[in-house]
Amino acid sequence: MEYVILDMEWDSAFFPPEKRFINQIIQIGAVKLDERFNIIDTLDVTVHSSFSKRVSKRFTTLTGITKQMMLSGVSLEEGVKAFNEFVKNEPIIMTWSDSDLYTIVDNEKTILKDLRFDIRKYVDLQKYIQNELRLKGEEIKSQIALSGAAELFSIKTDDFDLHTAKDDSIICALLLKKCYNKERFSAYIKDATDPEFYKKLTFRAYYIKDINSPFIPREYLNFTCLDCKKPLVRKTSFNFHNNSLFATMYCENCDKEYIARISARKTYDDVKLRKKLTLKKTQEEKDEVQPLPEKV
Ligand SMILES: [Zn+2]
Numbered sequence: 001m002e003y004v005i006l007d008m009e010w011d012s013a014f015f016p017p018e019k020r021f022i023n024q025i026i027q028i029g030a031v032k033l034d035e036r037f038n039i040i041d042t043l044d045v046t047v048h049s050s051f052s053k054r055v056s057k058r059f060t061t062l063t064g065i066t067k068q069m070m071l072s073g074v075s076l077e078e079g080v081k082a083f084n085e086f087v088k089n090e091p092i093i094m095t096w097s098d099s100d101l102y103t104i105v106d107n108e109k110t111i112l113k114d115l116r117f118d119i120r121k122y123v124d125l126q127k128y129i130q131n132e133l134r135l136k137g138e139e140i141k142s143q144i145a146l147s148g149a150a151e152l153f154s155i156k157t158d159d160f161d162l163h164t165a166k167d168d169s170i171i172c173a174l175l176l177k178k179c180y181n182k183e184r185f186s187a188y189i190k191d192a193t194d195p196e197f198y199k200k201l202t203f204r205a206y207y208i209k210d211i212n213s214p215f216i217p218r219e220y221l222n223f224t225c226l227d228c229k230k231p232l233v234r235k236t237s238f239n240f241h242n243n244s245l246f247a248t249m250y251c252e253n254c255d256k257e258y259i260a261r262i263s264a265r266k267t268y269d270d271v272k273l274r275k276k277l278t279l280k281k282t283q284e285e286k287d288e289v290q291p292l293p294e295k296v
Helices: 057-063 067-071 076-086 099-110 125-135 146-152 165-179 182-186 195-202 283-289
Strands: 003-015 020-033 039-046 092-095 121-124 239-241 244-251 256-267 270-279
Touching (some): 099 195
Antiparallel strands (some): 256 270
């Protein structure tokens, strides 16, 4: 089995045919590893933009790729062909976070016609490494940067040009060598030829606005009084704002009004439900909090 770590650099540029900014691929870098994670081949291709004559200052500062370098690059088609030749033995292809895949999908749709990056078996290396770090007892809250992960595994990055496609890939290889576990790693291999794979990747989570949505179980709309625990009576319909659905509820036993809040976030294969009940402020209490403006 071969492994390939892919790392691309892209620059945001205005794409006239669609009147929007897209992240156009400017560099495709990759390293090929053998079974013991030794580097056996590298790929380093600079791509010239098919619609822009410049690169942003920010991009040049970050990557060291100048306008001249971009302009003397190959076309994206040629770059992808070079990549596909590089991965012809169907290796497991990895990237550091799946953001590279979003960019690939967008570049395929906008710039490439029928040509596709040949990615079959895919692993989000960031996800795998973050899990390994958690198992080591590290507390990982948000997505960890490559340099941060390298540091946690005592890999020195001083001699590397971070944010160049090739060197980033080499750091990934060193990381993988340090924390590869066959069983756990195989659980992260995804079949990128399955249409569901890209559907899931490009699915945008959203908050449900309609209380009658089938994704909200009916019993979830029931609330009980915080004092007497008796069921509340709904007095208004649910209204959507601040990513949540709100309604006024009433306890006939205690003569108290409540605000019920339900938030339902739809992800590709799940619904994340949350609910909260708070006592409704009386007009007097509201007046206390917000004193009326004095007469001028
Ligand atoms: Zn009550």
